[in-house]
Amino acid sequence: MNVAEAIERWAAQVRAGDTRAVSRGITAIENHDPRAEALLQELFPFTGRAFVVGVTGAPGTGKSTLVDRLAAEYRGQGKTVGIIAVDPTSPYTGGAILGDRIRMQRHASDEGIFIRSMATRGFLGGLARATADVALLLDAAGKQIILIETVGVGQDEIDIVRLADCTLVLLVPGLGDDVQSMKAGLMEIANIFVLNKAEREGADRLAQQIEAMLHLAAAGSGEWEPPIVRTTATEGTGVAALAETIERFRARMELGGVRRARMIEHWQQRLALLLQEHLLERTLGGEEGSRALAALAGEVAERRKSPYDAVRELAARLLK
Numbered sequence: 001m002n003v004a005e006a007i008e009r010w011a012a013q014v015r016a017g018d019t020r021a022v023s024r025g026i027t028a029i030e031n032h033d034p035r036a037e038a039l040l041q042e043l044f045p046f047t048g049r050a051f052v053v054g055v056t057g058a059p060g061t062g063k064s065t066l067v068d069r070l071a072a073e074y075r076g077q078g079k080t081v082g083i084i085a086v087d088p089t090s091p092y093t094g095g096a097i098l099g100d101r102i103r104m105q106r107h108a109s110d111e112g113i114f115i116r117s118m119a120t121r122g123f124l125g126g127l128a129r130a131t132a133d134v135a136l137l138l139d140a141a142g143k144q145i146i147l148i149e150t151v152g153v154g155q156d157e158i159d160i161v162r163l164a165d166c167t168l169v170l171l172v173p174g175l176g177d178d179v180q181s182m183k184a185g186l187m188e189i190a191n192i193f194v195l196n197k198a199e200r201e202g203a204d205r206l207a208q209q210i211e212a213m214l215h216l217a218a219a220g221s222g223e224w225e226p227p228i229v230r231t232t233a234t235e236g237t238g239v240a241a242l243a244e245t246i247e248r249f250r251a252r253m254e255l256g257g258v259r260r261a262r263m264i265e266h267w268q269q270r271l272a273l274l275l276q277e278h279l280l281e282r283t284l285g286g287e288e289g290s291r292a293l294a295a296l297a298g299e300v301a302e303r304r305k306s307p308y309d310a311v312r313e314l315a316a317r318l319l320k
């Protein structure tokens, strides 16, 4: 079997929902294995059916617990689910991944659900791209709903949820001046606010704060005013209502070409990310690239060369 045939066969296995083939695909994406691109190239025509929900919020707000409950809700509706937990804090081991392992074991007997944790490996801005590629893979594997959990702390994470069809931002009462201290970028990308741990004191006050902020920000947008849904994820309270709200958002996006416009915007961002990575790889990739970068950085640090000339030299590597 030659390489092309092997990729074709792999793609067929992914499309059939073969868990091991999907896992191997994700590993290839994470490792920047060139076969990942060949695989996705083969699978791309069979994607575009899944609905991707990004779930973000500060550490400990209950994202994993909520994702778990939402997944169960969708399974109850007969929908297949893929879960990607992006863990930006612990590179290889760490609490979140451990927790996700336990979760995986709980769903191990259910073929309709696929769960994978992705650790950030520190590659140049490629995390959002890798996550988006994994979502494509799960889409091709027939998962109807894809839930992506990520801590909303840095630009990388914001880029990740930006690629989702619908973004949930979790807030919890009792973190002080919650709304003010939240990253502005996160508030802007919310399609739905989830007020989790809603049984706690201060939930009403937090809801008022969010509403006040929305009134200031959303003046004139009109298309969809992000609703606030209260949940107690540990009990499953409010999760069905949240799924309904997500569905309402999806239906609204289907109307009047909004979804198409969003898709084009999505691919604009995504193509820019891909191009960025492609150019970085072509200019700085491999040992040779690292050496060139280090040598030029040395020259610039010693003022023997300007950074502008250095960049021009690096860019010239594209022509080679």
Ligand SMILES: Nc1nc2c(ncn2[C@@H]2O[C@H](COP(=O)(O)OP(=O)(O)OP(=O)(O)O)[C@@H](O)[C@H]2O)c(=O)[nH]1
Binding pocket: 058, 059, 060, 061, 062, 063, 064, 065, 066, 096, 099, 151, 196, 197, 198, 199, 231, 232, 233, 234, 235
């Ligand atoms: N009281 C209460 N506790 C909750 C609720 N939802 C989650 N928790 C608890 O909050 C803690 C954190 O929950 P996780 O689901 O791990 O939160 P997370 O946002 O995924 O955390 P990281 O991935 O570490 O950022 C756990 O102890 C949960 O049991 C809730 O609605 N009410």
Ligand SMILES: [Mg+2]
Binding pocket: 063, 064, 065, 096, 149
């Ligand atoms: Mg978590």
